[in-house]
Amino acid sequence: MTPEEIVGFKVARLREAAGLSQAQLGASMAKPWSRQAVSAAEKGRRAFTLADLTAVAAALNVSTASLLPDEAIDSRRALEAELAVAERALGEALIQCADLRARVTFLRAQLDHYEEEDSDG
Structure with a gap:
């Protein structure tokens, strides 16, 4: 698995555990993402910047480190x-x-x- 796939896998599991849809997660971010952007990220098809990781972690109420491989x-x-x-x-x-x-x-x-x-x- 690539690092992007690992982060995406973790995002998907944490999002599901929080009971959020992809659209809800995207909308809850400081700079909103579309459902398609969240889906691409969860499939490892999106490279994450530090700002992306921080925003996703904040939306999921987890530490940024918990998203890292x-x-x-x-x-x-x-x-x-x-x-x-x-x-x-x-x-x-x-x-x-x-x-x-x-x-x-x-x-x-x-x-x-x-x-x-x-x-x-």
Whole structure:
């Protein structure tokens, strides 16, 4: 996960815990953000300035530090996300391997059939 994604993840969890919609959070900031801007921030698609972090933290009534990446926790989340991607890729590769194995078996059977015809005739 990128730092922006980590901050966005934290903003989303804290906003949800506060019972706020994205529009409500955006409107409650000193310099209001649109719902779309909050959504982009929560998805990690917006770079945060210090002023942004301070404004979001104030709107959520939390410290600015609580929005910053926590190396131990966030490294674990990043590893978990990477593991999930790798496991998905492995699953897809195993399915492709099984499909390929079935194709090889089919082709061998077809060749065996031709070889039997050649030996009979």
